[in-house]
Amino acid sequence: MNPLTAFAIRYPWQVLVLATVVTAFFGWQFRAIKIDTDPENMLEASQPDRVVYDAVKKDFGIKDLLVVGVVDEAGIFRPDPLRRVARLTERITAIPGVIIDDMVSLTTTDDITLDGGLLHIGPVMPKAPESSEEAESLRTRISTNPLLAEKLASSDGTAIAIYIPIERKDQSYRISREIERLAQEELAPGQQLYLAGLPVAEDTFGHEMFREMGVTAPLVGLVIFLLLWALFRRVRLIVPAMVVAMFSVVWAMGALIGLGYTVHIMSSMIPVFLMPIAVLDAVHLLSEFYDRYPAVRDRAAALRVSMDELFRPMLYTSITTSVGFASLALADIPPVRVFGVFVAIGILTAWILTITVIPAGIMLVKKEHLESISRGEKGRLGAWPRWLERFGARVFRRAGPVVAGTLVLVVVGVIGVSRIVVNDNPVSWFRPGEPVRVADRVMNRLFGGTYMAYLVAAGEGEEPIKDPAVMAHLDQLGRHLEGLPQVGKVTSIADIVRRTNYLLRGGDPAYDAVPNDREAIGQVLFLVQSSGDPNELDNFIDYDGRQANLWVQMRSGDNRDMEAVAASVREFSEASASGLKFQWSGLTYINKVWQDLMVVGMLRAVLGSFLVVLLLMIFLFRSIPLGFVSMIPLTLAILLSYALVGFIGKDYDMPIAVCSSLSLGLAIDFAIHFVHRYRNHVSETGDLGRANRAIFGLPARAIVRNALVIIVGFLPLTVSKLTPYVTVGLFFAALMTFSALATLVVLPGLMRVAGARLFRRELALRAAEAGL
Amino acid sequence: MRSSWLIAAMVFGILGSTALEDGTGRELKLDARAPEGPYRGGRQAPDAGEIISAAQQAFYAAGTDMSARVQMVLASKEGRTRERELTMFRKNFAAGEQRYYIYFHRPSDVRGTTFMVWKYPERDDDRWIYVPAINLVRRIAADDARSSFVGSDFNYEDISGRDVSADEHRILREDTLNSRSVFVVESRPVRSADYVQKLSWIDKTTRLPLREEYYDVQGALYRVFTSDEIREVEAGPAGVATVVKRTMKNVKTGHRTEVTFSEVAYNVGIGDDLFTESSLRRPPRRWIR
Numbered sequence A: 001m002n003p004l005t006a007f008a009i010r011y012p013w014q015v016l017v018l019a020t021v022v023t024a025f026f027g028w029q030f031r032a033i034k035i036d037t038d039p040e041n042m043l044e045a046s047q048p049d050r051v052v053y054d055a056v057k058k059d060f061g062i063k064d065l066l067v068v069g070v071v072d073e074a075g076i077f078r079p080d081p082l083r084r085v086a087r088l089t090e091r092i093t094a095i096p097g098v099i100i101d102d103m104v105s106l107t108t109t110d111d112i113t114l115d116g117g118l119l120h121i122g123p124v125m126p127k128a129p130e131s132s133e134e135a136e137s138l139r140t141r142i143s144t145n146p147l148l149a150e151k152l153a154s155s156d157g158t159a160i161a162i163y164i165p166i167e168r169k170d171q172s173y174r175i176s177r178e179i180e181r182l183a184q185e186e187l188a189p190g191q192q193l194y195l196a197g198l199p200v201a202e203d204t205f206g207h208e209m210f211r212e213m214g215v216t217a218p219l220v221g222l223v224i225f226l227l228l229w230a231l232f233r234r235v236r237l238i239v240p241a242m243v244v245a246m247f248s249v250v251w252a253m254g255a256l257i258g259l260g261y262t263v264h265i266m267s268s269m270i271p272v273f274l275m276p277i278a279v280l281d282a283v284h285l286l287s288e289f290y291d292r293y294p295a296v297r298d299r300a301a302a303l304r305v306s307m308d309e310l311f312r313p314m315l316y317t318s319i320t321t322s323v324g325f326a327s328l329a330l331a332d333i334p335p336v337r338v339f340g341v342f343v344a345i346g347i348l349t350a351w352i353l354t355i356t357v358i359p360a361g362i363m364l365v366k367k368e369h370l371e372s373i374s375r376g377e378k379g380r381l382g383a384w385p386r387w388l389e390r391f392g393a394r395v396f397r398r399a400g401p402v403v404a405g406t407l408v409l410v411v412v413g414v415i416g417v418s419r420i421v422v423n424d425n426p427v428s429w430f431r432p433g434e435p436v437r438v439a440d441r442v443m444n445r446l447f448g449g450t451y452m453a454y455l456v457a458a459g460e461g462e463e464p465i466k467d468p469a470v471m472a473h474l475d476q477l478g479r480h481l482e483g484l485p486q487v488g489k490v491t492s493i494a495d496i497v498r499r500t501n502y503l504l505r506g507g508d509p510a511y512d513a514v515p516n517d518r519e520a521i522g523q524v525l526f527l528v529q530s531s532g533d534p535n536e537l538d539n540f541i542d543y544d545g546r547q548a549n550l551w552v553q554m555r556s557g558d559n560r561d562m563e564a565v566a567a568s569v570r571e572f573s574e575a576s577a578s579g580l581k582f583q584w585s586g587l588t589y590i591n592k593v594w595q596d597l598m599v600v601g602m603l604r605a606v607l608g609s610f611l612v613v614l615l616l617m618i619f620l621f622r623s624i625p626l627g628f629v630s631m632i633p634l635t636l637a638i639l640l641s642y643a644l645v646g647f648i649g650k651d652y653d654m655p656i657a658v659c660s661s662l663s664l665g666l667a668i669d670f671a672i673h674f675v676h677r678y679r680n681h682v683s684e685t686g687d688l689g690r691a692n693r694a695i696f697g698l699p700a701r702a703i704v705r706n707a708l709v710i711i712v713g714f715l716p717l718t719v720s721k722l723t724p725y726v727t728v729g730l731f732f733a734a735l736m737t738f739s740a741l742a743t744l745v746v747l748p749g750l751m752r753v754a755g756a757r758l759f760r761r762e763l764a765l766r767a768a769e770a771g772l
Numbered sequence B: 001m002r003s004s005w006l007i008a009a010m011v012f013g014i015l016g017s018t019a020l021e022d023g024t025g026r027e028l029k030l031d032a033r034a035p036e037g038p039y040r041g042g043r044q045a046p047d048a049g050e051i052i053s054a055a056q057q058a059f060y061a062a063g064t065d066m067s068a069r070v071q072m073v074l075a076s077k078e079g080r081t082r083e084r085e086l087t088m089f090r091k092n093f094a095a096g097e098q099r100y101y102i103y104f105h106r107p108s109d110v111r112g113t114t115f116m117v118w119k120y121p122e123r124d125d126d127r128w129i130y131v132p133a134i135n136l137v138r139r140i141a142a143d144d145a146r147s148s149f150v151g152s153d154f155n156y157e158d159i160s161g162r163d164v165s166a167d168e169h170r171i172l173r174e175d176t177l178n179s180r181s182v183f184v185v186e187s188r189p190v191r192s193a194d195y196v197q198k199l200s201w202i203d204k205t206t207r208l209p210l211r212e213e214y215y216d217v218q219g220a221l222y223r224v225f226t227s228d229e230i231r232e233v234e235a236g237p238a239g240v241a242t243v244v245k246r247t248m249k250n251v252k253t254g255h256r257t258e259v260t261f262s263e264v265a266y267n268v269g270i271g272d273d274l275f276t277e278s279s280l281r282r283p284p285r286r287w288i289r
Helices: A003-010 A012-032 A048-059 A079-093 A132-143 A169-186 A198-232 A235-258 A267-296 A299-330 A334-363 A367-374 A377-381 A384-397 A399-418 A435-446 A468-482 A493-504 A518-529 A534-538 A559-576 A587-621 A624-648 A654-685 A688-695 A698-719 A723-758 A760-771 B004-015 B017-021 B026-032 B048-060 B156-160 B277-281
Strands: A064-072 A110-115 A118-123 A159-166 A191-196 A451-458 A487-491 A547-554 A581-585 B065-075 B081-092 B098-106 B114-119 B126-131 B136-142 B167-177 B180-189 B197-203 B209-215 B221-235 B238-250 B256-266
Touching: A003 A012, A003 A299, A003 A334, A012 A235, A012 A334, A048 A451, A048 A547, A048 A581, A048 A587, A064 A079, A064 A169, A064 A198, A064 A435, A079 A132, A079 A159, A079 A169, A110 A493, A159 A169, A159 A435, A169 A191, A169 A198, A191 A198, A191 A435, A198 A235, A198 A267, A198 A435, A198 A587, A198 A698, A235 A267, A235 A334, A267 A299, A267 A334, A267 A654, A267 A698, A267 A723, A299 A334, A299 A587, A299 A654, A334 A587, A334 A654, A384 A399, A384 A688, A384 A698, A384 A723, A399 A624, A399 A723, A451 A468, A451 A559, A451 A587, A468 A487, A468 A493, A468 A518, A468 A547, A468 A559, A487 A493, A493 A518, A493 A547, A518 A534, A518 B126, A547 A559, A559 A581, A559 A587, A581 A587, A587 A624, A587 A654, A624 A654, A624 A723, A654 A688, A654 A698, A654 A723, A654 A760, A688 A698, A688 A723, A698 A723, A723 A760, B048 B167, B048 B180, B048 B197, B098 B156, B114 B156, B114 B277, B126 B277, B136 B277, B167 B197, B221 B256
Parallel strands: A118 B136
Antiparallel strands: A064 A159, A064 A191, A110 A118, A451 A547, A451 A581, A487 A547, B065 B081, B065 B256, B081 B098, B098 B114, B114 B126, B126 B136, B167 B180, B180 B197, B197 B209, B209 B221, B221 B238, B238 B256
């Protein structure tokens, strides 16, 4: 037996005290916890697209925006609602973190109007109108100004938008709460406030996430506890398993925090992932001990027998699961790397604790308490072991149909996988009824889009952007973009020049165009700078006039839509040969970038770990064919899980991508136990059928128990407000079901068909022994 | 001992005679009430509003008229710069009114653009711009406090002064700044404005503002004005203390504008005809080189 377990059996108290002390040390690290909820950190600081975005933010003074909508179904263009909006806007400016200068709203944004020969420059609404005629004329003025329509007010006249730039994205949640509070004081009943924009969704997600952690992780713990109790009915036996799970979480998280890593969206999921996985080995060991004790009636002896049977499969399942997670270290996304590595550490911790703390715990349980296990054991287990045995016999007999059915399933799986759509949107990380989702839907229906993407056009030479041809091109590009269904409003320097030129020429429609003379463009821009907010132009043209920034407001934050818009711009610019270089940025685009990286990274991680696990299997079984055979159930399980994703039309998003690499390490477990123990039985009995019968006793029960632990253990995630958790919960339930079924259905069939060849050595050895 | 107050009064009296005759005699009264020299706290406290008035007079309205070549450097936080170069004329008129004429030399694509501002003490300016590329003069109505001067960190109020009665003023303390004795005056707008509080450090002798701080509704400092160089400019028998280098910095964005005055001249005899539409279109050779 391994020395660790031997030590634990001899010195149970010392082992428990030592484990507790080490856990206390890791727990002490929690005091330095640093939380990071910024999805931008999904990208390396040096990642090219992020570098570009940082430069764009700097060059054009761009800040992350919250978009507030005030809706009054009875019509917002009436004196009273407008007065309320004005007051709300004024009070929002006083919230620390709000960048006052750059707020876009009725009362803070300048509008140029013609009043006879006079160019009037001032706020769109200097003060709330006194009469309904005035309010109505304000509505007309906004809807006829292309720079303002569908930006400040909805075209149906029921809603006003306020765009609130903030200093830092991680303030969005606080500021949005503050705005909600103000709205409660300022708005009348029947008037609705909506808060949209990616920063709100992302920061709210971060906050919800940590709240969910406080609820979900303990809930997962409780559910596992109840399940173990249902399976074993001995609190004294379950407690060590729960201790293993909790200690592993504390070690892994303590190490993560202690080493100075921030707890990010991904790493906050570590406890939830780790707990069910950490109890797996414990369940195998307890299961084995539980079934063996009645025959031996000696704790140490029963443990020794169980450990001899389980040590290798437990070690290998732990290693393979760790490898699956550790393969995430190949991803280009720092938080994913941290997540993978520390879950892997947690799993190895769980393994060490399982082979030490559990035996130590069992040694401390009084003999009298164990007596009851032997009494009435068979009866208490109920009918399911017998049912399992019959099931095993049946699949073994019908090996042909089983193998044929498997092939059909592979085909179905491939079809399903081919239907997968890669797409994500942080707003869809909330359930449809959540305020963030509702606001997103309402605001994008009413206004020109709350998802900001920036398209930077760079030219060559002396102030290329002021070139009339370039200006005209930008103008056309803007109209082209606005023609796309995914895009709402587009604002560029060309729109400002064109509008100002039009007004400067006294509102003559003949001049509703970009001037075709460089000096005129320069002077129009100069006039704009000399009238309103000097920073406003900086958002659209850089200091050297070398780059222009188009504000593209998208109605959807789906990566798919961002991709389509980017593709359309590529086509447009290739067709027109403007000499401009285009570069996308903005949160909507950044999300697309890291999610692309995630998909590729995960795929690479899966293939990488598939290879490593295969090599491990070949090494474990010292047989190349057995190595491949053991990969079959998990391949089938993963294939079917993803086929399910494809068939139900669920987007392949961030959580699904994360699941993929983890699934490999988890799904291999059952096959390891199956093949390893099948071979042992073949060596012992020299008969495939008898080995199959043996497998469908104890090992199959452990597999079913384990599948149940994972399925039920992840189930609390499905009640979460946040869809990534729901997705992970459901996906793992599906994966474990497929994986257990594939192992218990496909492997027996395969063994029947190919077993004679696979175990030629064992069978020959056994035959030789029998012949002696 | 009629020290600096009276000296200052004499300087204003002599050099700024036109302005003083034009109804800005309040400074004289202030000076007359302070025969004991500099305010020493407590007794016969000068009125904060009058200090601000005197400062505006010294800063915005010295002489009967004034001309200068002005260089502006607009610098972003990252150190990128834009330049403006202009010639500016200002003439004081009756009842605190002033007129400005501005001709732009640089940037080169706006060369020849001219600006005219008719400034009224208690209402928004009238402004005209001439756009040479399309040979057009437009009158512009805008809020002085909100509109930037040619894209700089200065707004029109910073360039031509703010109505003294638009704020409530209070002397916070006396202090020294750059080894000059100053009043520190707090001003709070009567009606809502971009700032909720402004602190001014006003030189007791020259009356020039040496530093101004603007605080926004969040209570945060967001703009700082500094007078970086003050020089006596000859104007008749005595000189006029003139801020020839000044900076306005936006603390929040890190953007700043540095302004340098050269070729400053007072009482040069600018005719009223400079401040007309035809001069906007055809800048008089006599004044613009």
